[in-house]
Amino acid sequence: MENYDVAVIGGGPGGYVAAIRAAQLNKKVVLIEREHLGGICLNWGCIPTKALLKSAELFQKIKHAEEYGIIVGEPQFDFKKIIQRSREISAQLTAGIKFLLKKNKVTLIDGCAAFETNKILNIDNKGQKFSIQADNIIIATGARARSLEGFITDGKQIITSKEAMILDKLPKSLIIVGSGAIGIEFASFYNALGTKVIILEAKKNILQSEDAEISSIVKKIFTKKGIIFYTNVKLLNHTKQRDHLTIEVEIDGVRQQLSSEILLMAIGIVGNTEHLNLERTKIQVEKGHIVTNQFMETSQPGIYAIGNVTAPPWLAHKASHEGIIAAETIAGLKAHPINKQNIAGCTYSFPQIASVGLTEEKAKNAGYDIKIGKFPASANGKALIDGDSEGLIKTIFDAKTGELLGAHLIGTEVTELIQGYVINKTMEGTEADLINTIFPHPTLSEMMGEAVLQAYGRALHIISE
Template identity: 55%
Template sequence: MAESYDIIVIGAGPGGYVTAIRAAQLGFKTAVVDREHLGGICLNWGCIPTKALLRSAEIYHYMQHPGDYGLKLEGKVSVDAAAVVKRSRGVSKQLAGGVGFLLKKNKVDVIWGEASIPKAGQVEVKETKRAEAPKGARGAGTYSAKHIVVATGARPRVLPGIEPDKKLIWTYYEAMVPEAMPKSLLVMGSGAIGIEFASFYRTMGAEVTVVELLPQILPVEDAEIAAHARKRFEKQGMKIITGAKVTKVAKGADSVTATIEADGKTQEITADRLISAVGVVCNTEHLGLEKLGVKIERGVVVTDGLGRTNVPGIYAIGDVAGPPMLAHKAEHEGVICVETIKGLHTHPMDKAMIPGCTYCQPQIASVGLTEAKAKEQGREVKIGRFPFTGNGKAIALGEPEGLVKTIFDAKTGQLIGAHMVGAEVTELIQGYVVAMNLETTEEELIHAVFPHPTLSEMMHESVMDAYGRAIHI
């Protein structure tokens, strides 16, 4: 007889394991199924290990410029690629163990294997050879559940003719664990993943070229912020080609040559390695969703905003349920989903209030509408800006380049967008996120007291600038 649960979550990434823990907190008998690693791509091959790599690059950058801070460094600074990778992998391993502890603490059963849904209310798990099962995990078998939550995430998109081979053409998997630092690199795609790797390898000394199909790098960001970031990247020696397409890739013994079309012209660029960062594809296959009649559009499982699909008892959250494909969005979607199942008062997440962060150098962070989107909606806006050069803390840190931009609805004073580029802005953006969620007006933000000296003062000044009240510019 199949072991029975109230809720089974398929996928133990940030969306899946958070969903499972919250379900257990609500009193549901809960299990989570995974085939490879607790914490999912984010913790093992995405968000966390890339931040560890970028931290190593940041420290290396500072070590190369000790004189900027009145210091002297004896001897030559060099990169130990193996040690950098080892540290990054160690961070992931530690946190994956932490996820296992949290699941055990909350009495969530872990089932190890490949999951499918042969019919509503039933999960079939087959043995996996991808990774060793965590201690105490259940194995292959048939399990039943009143509610099944699909949280299977996404994988790198593969373009025909430019298929990753793990040697010369990389996805983020290979880019995270280089055996040696390439001397030159071509990056296809300038979204968060592409730009973060471009920034990491450029700081580590590689000659980097970024090719972007659209006319703007970081396409989802505000145009003014993206333009500022581009100038900074190019100042660092990064080459950027926008409005361009890689039409062909030829492999050599230890290099690749890409044919690039832009402005009606073609050119060839040869590099040691190519990173394909052209988006992701949702993991909807092999689950049996189509056979069950679950509605899927453009590769994304369709839900009602509360995690429910069109088939009773089957839910979807996270990347597999559509953009924005961010770990924090997946976590909150999972919580909303199981709280809805519990019968608590819930409402769909407002995706306009989900922040996005890119951890390159300089950092980029945003929430809400860009200036262009606000104007497309026919809104009359008030826009404030404040440069890092006007902030004492930024100058003291040796980080005087950057910009904070705020966008308000001119009629109501509602904060509808905030965009930043510069040092530590990924930590600052949450202040604006909270303000937007509380429906804070410009008047309340102007009257709020910001501590001195901090980078956060620029947030205050940007708000005041939108209303002609900025003090330090």
Template identity: 50%
Template sequence: PDSLPKSLLVIGSGAIGIEFASFYSALGVDVTVVEVQNRILPVEDEEISKLAHVAFVKQGLTIHTGATVEQLRNTAHGVSARLRTANGIATEIAVERVIMAVGITGNVEGLGLEEQGVRIDRGHIVVDEWCRAGAPGLYAIGDVVGPPWLAHKAMREGVLCVEKITGVEGVRPLNPANVPGCTYCTPQIASLGLTERAARESAHELRIGRYPYAANGKAIALGETEGLVKTIFDAKTGALLGAHMIGAEVTELIQGFAIGKTLETTEAELMATIFPHPTLSEMMHESVLDAFGRALHV
């Protein structure tokens, strides 16, 4: 289309759905988001999801969680959608456009992959730690091998795959726990490693730190006081298990935690690290300190 729609329905509230929803809402489009799970951004930490939900509603988005789209019907003016909300009530909404953002499936049909011994699982090629796809000389990387569906994850897979093929020494398999995830919406969202729920389910004793944007001088100067940096540590070993952030420029900040986690850092090294002032990155330091009862600027 050569013009913006007045209204838009986004089905699915993962990173892709939320990015489109946030983008179009910022341009003045009336956006409705429908998510079958009981919260938006279901792979993110629950605390971050709740903060994002509040921020998006404040911006004017209409969000239905625990809801399904039962029917889409073309009309003379766009699309009529029948929704089933969380309380079981059916309702009809009319929108000009619909974006289906419920996941990614590999384009693997009709290629004869199964005949070569390649296994397909829910639309994705199954590979080993070196991206070998189960047939001699056949490798697969990126979205076609499954989540996380991220460009930087695909790039790393491509590098390690080729290095393994060419015999480069010291090649390491990709560790999904060290892949940062970024959602480019407003406010930005970034995460790494285990969520709080996943960490607790892994029987870890946890130390959790939080630091709000509202307490950071640089955030105040920028007028970006909505946000949070959350860090999760193993209480016994001090290992960084996860980091979860929402707010201005967190997609840039998360790499600091990614480096630390890749180097298997503990809370001791992070607390001893000098963070420059005044910066947003100071919130990362304060969150780590807070996890161990040592926050300085609260």
């Protein structure tokens, strides 16, 4: 039986990073992956969805080319080529991961892993069975889309985000259940290409994790684009016809029927734990996700868990960092635990949405005396140059200490801007650090500085209230 210092189960953005970092720290590492290197993120999530969104964004830009003084004919798109491009990008990145693992001398095993003991894993590679032993094991098996009783996905009329990325043809109508990042991104993509999109949300507001003011702005912008929102929705049942579904819902207590070609379920995820034989260990699972300490170690010493199989937020960049923490802890280094308030969330719709830290409501509920600053994209020169003047940057500070408690952005390229606030929070900076930062001109980043100035009554390019 081959023995390793570290065995990693799952080759997604958490698993492959953990394997590489452990190998860098002179550990003998094996990575077991059952399907695709890169996991959901590279193959069916972050990367391909952003490729789809980029194509849709470019199509919309070309449609409005005359606003920039450019004369073009009526633009058209090839839906199959849009899908193909996203798949090619995913394949290219997956090949790159395989190369990195090889260069770092990580052994790669194709197959499924399950615990025999807390040190021994049984591997099944399409019927070929064998076992390996590891002093430390990192579980990075990810998660899958959560299903809803009575609305089980069939891959054709009721689908998950995976099928939404590889449809054979553009649907004329689409109902999306769930208004989180996944639901909003697919709504943005299909709406931009001409699909009639309806979003159903069980809660009062869309984008539950975002600041309420930002969510309200998103809803107004998307409604103007033709996307229909229903909130306070309860799904009752559905019937399937040959070319569409009829969905019976209750909206604010009133029953009604909605119809569309496809129903996309985007209501969260469930950790992939059921085939690991966790009962042969002391690992604890709560609400479908593995419980860990701040160094990603489970209740079974020597076994760690990272990424979407653990606690939220369920983000690829968090998974990668957790992989580093686990690998460095195993190697005996003093790893720094994650502060979840310093993790940015990004939604790549049109316009984009990005945030870090506390919302206004949560800051108030936590007892903070706060200062709030806002700056609109319509007052920024670069946003006007780009033709993307819809948006807002909102900052929230502790009035007593000047600590940045939260930042909430909506607008063009805000997923790139958010890192500036993340760095400030990570370094425990204050409003003084941001005010004394010289932002280059003309750039979108100037809005970041102005939003801070406005919080302290010093805004230069809008009138401070």
